[in-house]
């Protein structure tokens with residue numbers, strides 16, 4: 001009896017151990033470049049994934065310092081999701097090389113280029129960095145349009161289905177839920193922005209063409225003379241003249257740019273600086289893609305209202 005009791009106890013212990021270990025192993029480790037991608041991977045992957053975003057939402061995604069801790073995360077990752085094009089060209093290749101994880105190298109089954117099938121804007125006829133341009137394959141800031149976010153969500157779902165085919169129905173269902181909600185909110189956001197359709201505005205960095213297209217805006221000028229090149233005093237003088245001539249009042253900017261130049265410009269034209277959220281996590285309380293568009297639409301509506309007062 002004693003023996004059987006001991007054996008039973010061992011079997012019971014093993015039985016209890018196995019499911020928890022299996023559950024821990026089942027979680028797919030996903031590393032993303034941006035928090036927006038991590039958010040989407042969480043939405044669709046649910047409790048079957050754990051995500052880590054290398055960049056924060058208030059960091060310039062073109063320039064991220066590679067840290068050893070990121071390499072460690074990539075070494076252990078099952079999936080890596082990148083915005084692609086040349087957005088993260090300054091830091092992703094070095095991190096992937098150091099991680100030496102074939103699963104998440106380009107071509108590996110866990111490598112996900114989120115830009116696949118995304119219609120791009122501003123694709124140049126010739127890719128060149130001669131003039132300091134950092135958008136050489138087309139504008140890479142495509143996650144600021146709800147319709148393109150839908151494509152990214154589908155790309156992530158495809159990758160999850162590839163890596164965890166047994167859970168396909170769950171991922172497809174999560175995608176459906178997310179997509180439906182985003183579609184219906186997009187209708188509301190567009191309605192709120194409708195009175196300002198065609199409004200001419202100015203931006204600091206050329207990162208809003210997808211937002212511009214999605215919400216019917218018209219970005220007439222940029223403080224940066226070329227993407228990635230900080231504005232010079234002569235460029236600022238040109239912008240001020242342009243804003244004065246065309247009565248432009250609204251200047252949009254991401255949180256990681258210094259606002260000095262923007263403040264100087266708007267002070268000369270009696271305008272407003274609008275610090276939009278350029279990513280999930282850009283500001284406290286912007287935890288989801290829905291928060292991001294809610295926040296940006298609210299800020300734009302307020303800016304247009306104050307500019308016409």
Ligand SMILES: [Zn+2]
Nearest residue numbers: 062206207227
């Ligand atoms: Zn950019």
